[in-house]
Amino acid sequence: MVNHPADSAARCEEAYAKAQELQEKLNAVITFVDPKEQLSQLPEGGLLHGVPIAIKDNVNTKGIRTTSGSRILSNYFPIYDATITKKLREAGAVCIAKASMDELAMGGTNLTCFTGAAHNPWDTRRMTGGSSGGSAALVAAGVVPMAIGSDTGDSVRKPASYCGVVGVKPTYGRISRYGIIPYASSLDHVGYFTRSVEDACITLEVLAGRDDLDVTSSNRPVEHYTEALNDSIQSKKIAILGNVIDSVSNPETVKLFNELVEKLKAAGAVVDTYHFDDKLMRAILPTYYTIANCEAASNHSNLDGIRFGVREDGADMQEIMTNSRTKGFGPLIRRRFVIGSYGLFEANQERIFRKAQKVRRLIVNAMKECFKEYDCILAPASGTIAPFIDEINNDDKLSTDYLVAENYMAMANFSGDPSMTVPMGFEEGCPIGVNLTCPAWHESTMFTIAKAIEDITGYRDLQTEVK
Template identity: 40%
Template sequence: MASIRELHQQLIQKERCAVEIAQEALDTIQKLEPKLHSFITVTAERALEQAKQVDARIAAGEEIGLLAGIPVAIKDNLCTQGIRTTCASHILENFIPPYESTVTTKLAEAGTVMVGKTNLDEFAMGGSTETSAIQQTANPWDLKRVPGGSSGGSAAAVAGGECVVSLGSDTGGSIRQPASFCGIVGMKPTYGLVSRYGLVAFASSLDQIGPFARTVEDAAILLGEIAGHDPKDSTSLNVEIPDYTRYLVPDLKGKKVGVIQETFGEGLDPEVEKAVRGAIAQLKDLGAEIQEISCPRFRYGIAAYYIIAPSEASANLARYDGVKYGMRIEDAENLIDMYTRTRARGFGPEVKRRIMIGTYALSAGYYDAYYLKAQKVRTLIKQDFEKAFEKVDVLVCPTAPTTAFKAGDKSADPLSMYLVDLMTIPVNLAGLPGMSLPCGFDSSGMPVGLQIIGNVLREDQVFQVGYAYEQATDWHRRSPKLKSPKLKSPKPKSPKLK
């Protein structure tokens, strides 16, 4: 599928209409969903109606923005009024929100065409989209492999050409890691840059919404639309949002790029290292000054994260009790029985695991030993980044230690699954912007991701470095062929049409 700017030109020059573009996306979804399973709900009627409105505006001579008529997919943990929002969990399987999230409101006002809600790990807890209670999403490059997680459906939809761009959420790498696995661009903004109003909370001090796209420019355009202050979100930053596309220049002269030493070594796939080292050499050729940078507490990020995030999840998921909304067991003997059986049946194993870890860490006698100590480590990690940014403009490292693994390979070993987010988690703990973009392929033909990390509110520099690298390479121009053998996994439920 063409880029945002290419489709915009086709629309304003009346070479194509928005309905035609929307129908093309819906046809692709219908064709690929039996293989990919990216979508939980396909919103065909709504998409065509939104496209008709864009065509009517063009016919009336109105000017339209860059995103008008662009097919977009939304991760199914963002509330959409009148359209079910499941979080890929049985407990919310039939929940239809009475209100709209801020980001989807902004996209609707911009004239985007929402083609559907995408699959994810249940309540965004997972790194492969295998914990979804609805279905298992496949990687477009190899249907036997995972697309990453938790925003696997959003990443697979963009990589497979089912939409132009999509939205995901990133708590510990849930945008960047699937972007790496699927060979596309994924951006986690500075914490607070994008409103979380209407995002179903996992870990409130870490969650952030961001874009998936085939190119850095498309990601910059989409982020510029959804970013900005929102009084409905108490953590929203009241800052001016620049036009990120102004910083997309193919020149890195004078830019200082730091390579995080701690991300190379034991546990890193040699083929991933080779691709990332090659990307760093390319940045140097583009004029950047390369420095080795040490972030000594970087490696402790994963331990701190798996105390802080489950603790916040334990508090946030207490609201799913069968009383107010979502699943409710009807034949309970009493209130406690209803609570217990509703949550036991409604939550999957990974969500239960994290609730129990978090509840334990917050319990009397353990709060200081675990939660408080993890928060202190978080501060130390943030200080390491602050020192690093005194020397360099951006930091680079691999996005993930490996390329996409086969479905089922890590299901029985939660710890090995958690380690997949080793490189991305510290960025969330520090609240920094980070982007993954493709920088090569391994010998199995699976994409490798380069992670670019910026200082607080320096998305402009992340985009600049990413764009310059992208323009000097052709990784982003490669597309999966979707010719891999069919999955042997159980047949998933069909997406519901709305």
């Protein structure tokens, strides 16, 4: 990923042109950003000097439209950069696109963006996953070597699986969230996509660190994560998440995973099957929806056409707000706000919102118990390859396959532990990934194991020609 200064202009112009060329097929970009002005102001010596990147459209970019995938913010031009935008500029990265996303980051399909659905580069009939699907698609299509996303449930790690790239969600507080349009503040993490574990290490070295503008950011020293690439997985203890394996109905996914496990054992890792309480695993998704929807309803109460957002006509202030929110949000968002507001009513908080917080704590405690013995939790990042867009509503939402196999990764958002997805194999010509979760602040261990998996599979720098 690291660029040679002499190649910077040509590389960025090529990425910009390719993003535009593929837009009709992928629809992965909300706003294109001409790199010329940035190229004229590149700092010297940055780790990402002249590297073209894409940034998810919920990250503030000064003077560049930032919509969070929602019609209500389609006229929002930030007057300041998010901290990570500033860090990327200082490192020499060049943003060529604001990437498509699910509206307000609330979704796992990337079908709800106000500009339309994003399409998977490996098979444009299939979805990218969400909510950071546009970023994943641009990396998988070879447009950019790195793209920024955000992860509240699995919004980086699931698209990484579907698009065949590396997707990283570091420890809560490792990367500043200042200047990022929130979804659910206790669950939101900055994440990113690359095509190799090495590039993932380099990116975290750029983005990590304390930010006085974000009180949740940590002052822990930033490690040299690339050093972890040379470490051995000999005697690393890995817990296979048995609940997920038991819930995956696709035998090809299980076969790919079991083959990987055997190779990890041969490389010296100690691998055991570990089961969480089944009731806790089935509770992950409803707990996530309860907490996330309640926090989102509060976070976005200012999007009313008066304080922020596109304003619709009305006879009085109340009617303006009602019309602006009704027309400004898609049906999924309106439904989630109703659910979240209901859970925050004083009469309901104890039995809905606070109960969900208690269940969250039980799940986090169970993870801590596992990490007393193991260095890493491992499982397929999804039960299947990316679904076809026109079949997305066919899932049985109460099935164990859906509740556990497709949604368990939100547990790392509950705990704030670092978690990442790397490519595991292919089914029907489309990629599928494996997910690793490690204890808080153990990104180096996570990268060591991820690099071992990358070496075993040989899936480094995967990209596809879009047809």
